[in-house]
Amino acid sequence: MFPGVNGFHWSPVHIIFLSAFGLVLSVLLVTLAVAFFRTLRDVRSGRAGAIAWHCDFEDLPRQERLCRHAFEGAAPGRLCDRGFDCRDCETHPKFATIETRWPVTLPAGLEYPETRLYHRGHTWVEPQPDGTALIGLDDLGARVFGAPEVVELPAPGTKLSVNGAAWRMMRNGASVSVRSPLEGEVIAHGAPGGQWQLRVKPEAGERAFRHLLSGAEAHAWVNAETDRLMILLSSTPTGAALADGGALVADLHQALPDAPWDEVSAAMFLNC
Amino acid sequence: MADMAWVPTTMLDRKFVPRGVTRCTPARFSLWLTPWCLLLGLGLWAAYLCLRDGLLHTNMDNRFAFGLWIFLDLAIIAFGGGAFFSGVLLYFFKLKELNAVIRSAVLIGFLCYSGAVTVLAIDVGQPLRAWFTFWHPNAHSMLTEVTFCITLYLCVLAVEYLPVLLRNRQFRKIPSFLVFEWELHKLIPVLAGIGAFLSFFHQGSLGGLYGVLRGRPFAFRESFGIWPTTFFLFVLSAMAVGPSFLLIMTRVAEWVTRKRLVLESVYVRLARVSGWMLTFYVLLKSIDTMVWLNSTSRRGGFLPWEYYSWEPFGVWILFVEIGLFGFVPALWLMRAGKVNTSWLIAPALLACAGVALNRYVLTVQTLSLATLPFDEFLSYTPSWQEVAVFGGVVAYGVIVYSVLYRYTRLFPQEQER
Numbered sequence: 001m002f003p004g005v006n007g008f009h010w011s012p013v014h015i016i017f018l019s020a021f022g023l024v025l026s027v028l029l030v031t032l033a034v035a036f037f038r039t040l041r042d043v044r045s046g047r048a049g050a051i052a053w054h055c056d057f058e059d060l061p062r063q064e065r066l067c068r069h070a071f072e073g074a075a076p077g078r079l080c081d082r083g084f085d086c087r088d089c090e091t092h093p094k095f096a097t098i099e100t101r102w103p104v105t106l107p108a109g110l111e112y113p114e115t116r117l118y119h120r121g122h123t124w125v126e127p128q129p130d131g132t133a134l135i136g137l138d139d140l141g142a143r144v145f146g147a148p149e150v151v152e153l154p155a156p157g158t159k160l161s162v163n164g165a166a167w168r169m170m171r172n173g174a175s176v177s178v179r180s181p182l183e184g185e186v187i188a189h190g191a192p193g194g195q196w197q198l199r200v201k202p203e204a205g206e207r208a209f210r211h212l213l214s215g216a217e218a219h220a221w222v223n224a225e226t227d228r229l230m231i232l233l234s235s236t237p238t239g240a241a242l243a244d245g246g247a248l249v250a251d252l253h254q255a256l257p258d259a260p261w262d263e264v265s266a267a268m269f270l271n272c
Numbered sequence: 273m274a275d276m277a278w279v280p281t282t283m284l285d286r287k288f289v290p291r292g293v294t295r296c297t298p299a300r301f302s303l304w305l306t307p308w309c310l311l312l313g314l315g316l317w318a319a320y321l322c323l324r325d326g327l328l329h330t331n332m333d334n335r336f337a338f339g340l341w342i343f344l345d346l347a348i349i350a351f352g353g354g355a356f357f358s359g360v361l362l363y364f365f366k367l368k369e370l371n372a373v374i375r376s377a378v379l380i381g382f383l384c385y386s387g388a389v390t391v392l393a394i395d396v397g398q399p400l401r402a403w404f405t406f407w408h409p410n411a412h413s414m415l416t417e418v419t420f421c422i423t424l425y426l427c428v429l430a431v432e433y434l435p436v437l438l439r440n441r442q443f444r445k446i447p448s449f450l451v452f453e454w455e456l457h458k459l460i461p462v463l464a465g466i467g468a469f470l471s472f473f474h475q476g477s478l479g480g481l482y483g484v485l486r487g488r489p490f491a492f493r494e495s496f497g498i499w500p501t502t503f504f505l506f507v508l509s510a511m512a513v514g515p516s517f518l519l520i521m522t523r524v525a526e527w528v529t530r531k532r533l534v535l536e537s538v539y540v541r542l543a544r545v546s547g548w549m550l551t552f553y554v555l556l557k558s559i560d561t562m563v564w565l566n567s568t569s570r571r572g573g574f575l576p577w578e579y580y581s582w583e584p585f586g587v588w589i590l591f592v593e594i595g596l597f598g599f600v601p602a603l604w605l606m607r608a609g610k611v612n613t614s615w616l617i618a619p620a621l622l623a624c625a626g627v628a629l630n631r632y633v634l635t636v637q638t639l640s641l642a643t644l645p646f647d648e649f650l651s652y653t654p655s656w657q658e659v660a661v662f663g664g665v666v667a668y669g670v671i672v673y674s675v676l677y678r679y680t681r682l683f684p685q686e687q688e689r
Contacts, residue, residue: 013412021424035458039455047451177445272444
């Protein structure tokens with residue numbers, strides 16, 4: 001096969017044979033090497049979070065990929081094809097002008113203040129006068145996961161990407177990665193057990209917050225999320241089976257210890 | 273106690289099952305795997321006997337050197353052709369519907385090829401000298417070309433399947449794996465191109481092996497350039513049945529799991545592609561047969577009926593291969609979309625049976641027929657060890673496919689239903 005090996009001759013047949021298979025093997029190895037070095041480049045340039053989200057988003061179940069305008073009736077059933085990043089979406093401004101059809105009330109007991117903006121991964125953002133923004137878990141997210149045993153926050157100076165991993169929480173073996181609602185640099189951590197987890201310096205301008213939900217739109221989304229949670233917690237595949245009315249308890253994890261929390265938490269926080 | 277013992281297993285199992293899809297309980301899954309594992313165990317034992325003592329455990333000999341294993345090799349490599357052909361159709365001809373089955377196609381291809389390589393290794397024997405074929409190859413041999421192509425293509429299929437594995441629920445917790453998967457996936461068309469190149473040559477060379485047998489007039493064929501017609505017929509037949517086999521496997525997976533895994537339009541697309549390719553193949557096969565019977569064979573001193581005067585290989589076998597297993601499924605598959613999609617598995621099965629029969633005829637009938645005046649018609653029945661290895665390869669395929677179906681997202685449309 002190779003020059004110097006018994007049986008090899010510098011004849012056209014041997015040269016063509018060696019060249020053809022050498023070329024194929026080289027292309028295969030070069031392909032793997034290119035993918036490897038591109039991966040290194042992506043990780044070093046901080047694009048890993050955005051790329052990982054792109055892969056995750058493709059694998060999310062259909063009901064978790066609904067467009068934000070599906071919840072309040074402007075585009076019923078429409079699926080998002082931009083990974084929940086409406087900042088440069090061409091259709092978002094068009095749907096935003098459509099008057100919503102369905103009146104929305106927030107599920108009993110849940111608090112979603114009008115001063116905050118909400119991300120589909122159950123985090124809130126509160127812009128501050130100094131140009132920074134506070135980030136914390138929203139009310140439904142906090143009730144679903146309860147009090148985490150471990151919280152792994154990113155170090156100050158870490159660059160966050162929209163929908164990339166912001167921080168990780170663990171409880172009773174269930175582990176979730178909380179998605180970052182903003183692009184920016186981590187400035188500080190909140191106090192343990194406090195309302196906010198991260199203070200971030202986002203990019204300047206209104207564009208940085210365009211993909212976040214607020215007001216009636218956020219309420220419609222929370223309604224849909226509460227329904228989804230009920231279905232996830234129901235033990236049979238017949239759909240929501242909890243009694244109507246009443247308010248969600250503060251710590252569902254504690255109230256329903258036998259529920260498949262790994263699965264439920266992953267679904268609610270858009271993990272795959 | 274039994275319940276308590278199952279809890280950790282169930283929890284561990286759930287951690288690996290893709291989110292958004294449902295799977296049966298680990299106990300039920302184990303029950304499904306048990307008979308296949310037993311069959312695999314029997315196959316491994318038979319393989320060990322053959323490798324330890326040599327081919328005396330088989331019913332092959334110096335005169336009947338090809339048997340059940342070579343038939344199995346040729347058939348499953350043709351069925352695995354769906355992997356390269358689906359890749360070509362998806363990445364170069366942009367048939368986007370095939371996105372729904374491409375992962376399954378790549379896995380089936382990998383299983384078929386790895387099964388074929390395993391059986392070939394047992395058939396060749398001398399495992400300690402297996403590397404000789406790569407280090408001291410006979411560059412003039414089509415079998416060497418086949419060996420190199422299959423080995424390299426197996427590597428290509430493994431790399432092509434790597435992205436699906438990296439998307440497993442536990443692997444994806446490491447973001448770098450997902451980034452590597454993303455970057456590798458962008459280069460998949462390159463791999464699909466290599467796959468098409470390698471498949472063209474090894475599928476063809478497998479056919480060419482028979483077409484150049486000048487001493488076996490039943491197999492010898494006319495040549496185009498350096499390749500006999502069987503080279504091209506093998507390539508075409510693999511392209512024709514690859515999508516049919518994929519259709520069958522998807523339908524069987526739906527029956528076993530009792531779920532809808534792909535949209536009906538995917539079946540229609542696979543069936544039509546298979547139908548058109550099969551029509552083209554059967555037409556060329558018919559022309560080739562006519563030329564062989566009326567010209568090539570006569571020049572070699574054999575009249576057509578001499579081949580078919582030995583029972584059980586009557587002339588019926590030729591009509592069954594070309595007519596019942598050729599034209600009938602070709603016309604049926606081409607009508608996909610106008611006929612009930614549930615019934616498409618029938619012509620797909622006929623098409624696969626046709627190509628399997630073609631490989632059987634070229635392997636077994638070729639060796640059975642007498643070619644010299646003092647030759648006799650030979651018969652061959654595989655030994656239990658040969659059958660057990662055959663069963664072991666099938667079991668290996670079922671086990672790996674089942675496990676990867678359970679823990680990776682083989683059918684992206686599964687969760688959409």
